[in-house]
Amino acid sequence: MQHTQPSSPYRTILVTGFEPFGGETINPSWEAARQLDGWVYQGAKVVARQMPCVFGAAYDALAAALREVAPQIVICVGQASNRSDFSVERIAINIDDARIPDNAGRQPVDVPVVADGPAAYFSSLPIKAIVQAVRAAGIPASMSQTAGTYVCNHLFYAACHLRATRYDGLRKAGFIHVPLSPEQAAHHAGHASMSIDTVARALRVTVETCLKRDADVTLAAGQVS
Structure with a gap:
């Protein structure tokens, strides 16, 4: 007798990436996220949306995307040049403290995200399970x-x-930082990079893990200092 795998209770996953900022012409978070747009896995569909790199506007854009898409999981992704x-x-x-202005020229200092x-x-998100699964796929993760x-x-x-205050159907929400793309890192000596295709592959593993697991794994992944 064949046993079919039970379908996931999740039907829509929202994956977001940012527009370019800080003088860059691309943002690998969006370039990778957009590769997943329309992908269906275990009956759940991924919808990708680009977020503005602007304080306040990013919050509003995410709220609008949640209203439009009504996802059960949201995975936000952003670029960080210091990540390897x-x-x-x-x-x-709950703090905005901007070292550089955002794309609208705003530079809040010691201002709460939400008063x-x-x-x-x-x-x-099952964060440790994600790290474990991405590493198992041969991709550096932490x-x-x-x-x-x-x-x-x-x-x-x-x-x-x-998720906590307005959307009962949103079961999981979290954030992932990715390194510069190789094309970006070529202009920033000493910075690590990861190809956009590799980031997209890691995001697929992330989606798969979020659909398969509600509880996280026990894995020592903290820091001493």
Whole structure:
């Protein structure tokens, strides 16, 4: 007798990437995310949306995408030039503290993402399972303890806050940082890179893991300092 695998309870996964910023002409987070747009896995469809690299506008764009798509999982992705691997973020903090202006020239300093919001949110993605699965696929990956204080953290906090306060159907939300693409790194001596196709492959593994697992794995992945 053949046994069919039960279908996933998830029907839509939203994957977001950012527009270019900081003088770059591309953003690998979006170039990789867009490769997944329309992909169907175990009955669940991926929808990709580009986010503006602008404080406030990114929050609003994500809220609009959630209303439009009504996903059960949202995976936000952003570029970080100081990352050397596929970095799965653990925690979003309620602060905007911009070292450089965003794409609209805004540069908030010590401003909360959400006034009177919680100090922080933990990712609800199975973050350690994702790291484990991406590594098993032959792609460098790690868990990160900070998403920074720029628009990436702003969007990560927005995803978590919207999940907690407005969208009961949104079961999982989190954020992943990816390195520069090789084309970008060629102009930044000493910076690591990862091809956009490799990032897209890691994102597919991430989606698969999120669909297969509700509980995370026990894996020592913290940092001493």
